Amino acid sequence: EVQLVESGGVVVQPGGSLRLSCAASGFSFDDYTMHWVRQAPGKGLEWVSLISWNGGSTYYADSVQGRFTISRDNSKTSLYLQMHSLRTEDTALYYCAKDIRGGNSRFDYWGQGTLVTVS
């Protein structure tokens, strides 16, 4: 069974930094592109970042480019999101999500999310 478990969300002051983690299990983690997607309270979904299966390629939404860094440790089957220069508009539930094998197209499994509050 695929499981994605996020952690690391806390209350942080504007301008602060935070690192989110996502522990993956139940699938061959190093075969898949992984994503972070966020959802502000009461709002819709926003894609944040992706990392390829080997970490060789990373992409970001314009809203976080230059402030957030996605990484992964395949030996620990874990995904990370390092967040710097946090703004109040970064307040959201952050989900990690798995893509399909060989693709960069859709999010077929999601974690339950970790809440980041910038205040």
Next chain:
Amino acid sequence: DIQMTQSPSSLSASVGDRVTITCQASQDISNYLNWYQQKPGKAPKLLIYDASNLETGVPSRFSGSGSGTDFTFTISSLQAEDIATYYCQQYENLPPMYTFGQGTKLEIK
């Protein structure tokens, strides 16, 4: 950037009704369009991929159609457990980019 316009933003229907949600892209996206269901307090769930393909395990009352700029998501016979917010999502490959529609909140009348 490609913009996705989803409508309606909310919808009230009765059990057994046929429900339709539309999503329009600001430019041609071929069939690069997925649909998700998000129940309150839960993570989104993939229902339809590449415009019209039903994800494994998803009931057949859910369907999708369209290509280019205009897409439709349909529930053929609404069930009480379908109460949720539904999102369309488009993807681009070069470079990878993903955009969600604003969501449609579906309620039981």
